[in-house]
Amino acid sequence: MDENFIPNVLSITLFIVSFIISLRAFYLSYRARSRRLFILGLSMAVISLTAAAGYAGDNVTSVSLNVDWFNYIGQTVSFLFILLSLLRSSDEYLRKLMNWQIAVSFLLLILMFLAPVLPPEFPAPAVTKSILSGSRGVICLVIFYYYALAFMKKETRFSFLMAAAFLLLSFGYCIIIPKYISPNDALDRGGDIIRICGLVTLFLATLVG
């Protein structure tokens, strides 16, 4: 089996799920003039770009692309904005958050376009990658906590599926951290498969929740 098979499936799944959610969220944010939906749409759009960049990074060999900076930071920041949008509902807060997200997303795009010129290696790679990649898992864990709380307050299928999705995503991100210290294919693939399951659950939540 091609060693890139599972990472490619993960990238494609991540791209499809986040792209569809992003399109739907943008459409509804226009129809509902909802700032929270805009934040979700932009977050998922950035995540879909990280998936596309990740796929390119894994498969394009003609040029050297260091897309990991964009992948790790883009996903961390996007999940962070989703989390922040859940914290409060005041219009003033969501408007400020939206403005911040637009500015930060613009900087992330610059980071993406810098992929060909960024050095191929991270400084102190074990530590840097563990922190950057692990931060996604931590934020997903906090989002899971919010959905679990929401489910305990009001048992809805949506909050249950979302809690399950973010728990799987968090677990998938966290279990691959050791590979940055000593490479471990089994952990890497296991983490990717768990994240694919998390993404499918996330997609299901938006479909049937």
Added chain:
Amino acid sequence: MNRYNTADNPSSGGQNGRQLVLIGQLYRAAVNMHHIDEMFGWLARGIVQIFNVQVVQIWAMQGNRTGNLSVELRTLVCQEVSLPEHIVTNNQVAATATQILTGKRSYPLQTISNIFTAYQASLLSRYGLNYCSCNFLTNGRLLPPAHTAAPTQYIPVPFEAVVLHFLRQPLPNEALPAIKLILEQAVSIAGNRGLLLPAISAPGSNGFLDVRSQFTLPELVPHRAEDANLMTSSNPLAGSVAISDKQARRLYAAIDGHKSLNEICADIGMDLKDAYIALEHLMAQHRVQLTEPGGQVVDSALFFGKL
């Protein structure tokens, strides 16, 4: 001067005659009344004078702008001016009035020991007040704050009042039903004369008058109210999230939490009539909240009814 002239009616000796006389006089007097407290005072004096009731008190609910309700003495009339006020107006009597208002029921004539605590009953007995009856009054209108209350602190609340009658001796059998009828008639007259406010203000040609707010609807500031459950308990990507009405969407997009409805309409070129319909649509979906320019939340039911 005797303002409650029982000689107006040939059958002034009977309870029915007294009742008719008092109601007739109330109709005439109400023309010159400008505040419900004037009517309360007039009624209490009339009952004291015509039915030989020693003390009449009217207690009513009052609400402040923070949404707290309390019971307030609106009128006190004593037959004997020598009666110390604290005997009939104190915390224990207020607590009893609160209980009656909470229970929303009238009590027939009974000894005061059946209604008040032993201490309060003995206090009242010492001044010859041995009996008491209570009439609970309500209707669908709003009671304005007392005329002595600061208008910035208090708001009209649904009219609920209790009339306490303290008596030395029991009244004739027909007297209490007659008093009850007079009180009910008085409430009806107060409503018709505008002394009690309409519960819901409909939009008028000259703007939208808010009985609770100092401001008209176009002067109020709409704020977006994001659904706190959206994305946690409810699916944000469900179609129901969208605002189906185009005008409502336009208005909602222009709401920034600072501009008044008037300013928003000027900005987006929407006339007030369309804005009212759009706002009603948004209110019905709980997407918007109205505040006064100072930030005080306004009850939207006063403009749009129960949505």
